[in-house]
Amino acid sequence: MPRDHEPIARLVGAIKRYGPLTALDGVDLQLQRGELLALLGPNGAGKTTAIGLLLGLIRADAGAVELFGQDPQRIEARRRIGLMLQNAELPPTLRVGELLRLTASYYPMPRTLAETAELAGIGDLLKRPYAKLSGGQQRRVQFALALCGRPELLFLDEPTVGMDIEARQKLWAAIRQLLAEGCSVLLTTHYLEEAEALADRVCVMTHGRMIHEGTVEELRARVALKRIRCLSALSIDTLRGWPEISEVRRESDRLHITAADAETVVRRLLVADLQLRELEVQRAGLAEAFTELTRDADEASDTQREAA
Structure with a gap:
């Protein structure tokens, strides 16, 4: 679906401090119409603060914050968003249908109760x-x-969070339908396979800064590691002695190997075990890329603190 070039939400050089703590340190972020942007990062990275700025719940100390080209605290902008927080306090005695009718009444053109229930599977x-x-x-x-x-x-x-696999898959399908209709989504998740399955772009934050922005494939490409799986009688201890291998484990009869130089490892495997079979080689997934990226950022931050 074609997208407008003008972002519908953005942070430009956003800074937010809480006393001596800098929660956001010059963050740039923008979201285009019809895309899903996954905002990733360890706890304390600044994700919640960034979202709070875009929702108008808090104000930036410096920089610009826009929602549909307006101040996020304007009611005209807020009526155009939907929000699902990690923790929600809702009236416990109301029935689900009553909650939906009440919430829908706050919007100028809400979905019907039946449409909402079907899309959300409730x-x-x-x-x-x-x-x-x-x-x-x-x-x-x-x-x-x-x-x-x-x-x-x-x-x-x-x-x-808290959903079983079937419910999670249904929610993913609903999100894809909303994206197809032109809705934009800003997603935070600790399930990296969720971002991998849904995101058009991924932004990674740590220590209040944006350290990567791009597609899932671009994030993967920053990591040299590859995963090798095979059926082999070779022992774990033997493989741990190979310098090209970063990690190795066995699940049932299958070896799971992580290595930067996968080609060399595969050649050694074929020579060392003539009975080796069911060989698979894959590029690193989002989880490995995320771990390596944030680890490098942590090491750089530690180095800066030691030098200060």
Whole structure:
């Protein structure tokens, strides 16, 4: 789907301090219409602060913050967003259908109750009190509340925490449908496979700074590691002695090897075990790329502190 060139949400050189702590240190971030941007980073990286600025919940100490080209605290901008926070306090005695009708009434052109329930997969929960639902069911209801106003921009903070695999897959499908309709999504998640499955772009934060922005493939390309899987009788101790191998483990009869120089390792494997079979070589996934990127940033930060 074609996208406008003008971002619908952005931070420009955003700085936010809490006393001596700098939560955001000159962060640039922008989100285009119809894209899903995954904002990743360890705890304390500044993700929550960045989202708080875009939602108008807090003010930046310096830099610019825009939501649909406006101040995020303007009601005209806020009516165009949906929000699913990691922690939500909702009236426990209201039934799910009542919660949806109440929330939809705050928006000028909300979805119908039936449309919202179908998209979020909660048609069987409408008559049940919110407090009587399981944690995973409550998360599905919170997702429904976030999308019922037909938002142009959806903020999803750890949306699938507490969900089982089936519910998670259904929520992913709903997110893809919203993206196809032109909705933009800003996603924070600790499930890196979630970002890998959904994101158009990934931004990685640590220590209040943006350390990477690009597609999942571009993030992977920054990491030299590759994963090798095979069936082999070679022992773990033998392979740990090979300098090209970073990590090795065995699951059942299958070896799982991580190596920077995969070609050399594969050649050695074929020579050392003539019975080797079911050989697979894959590039590093998002998890490995994220770990290496944040580790490098942590080491650089430690070096700067020691030099200061």
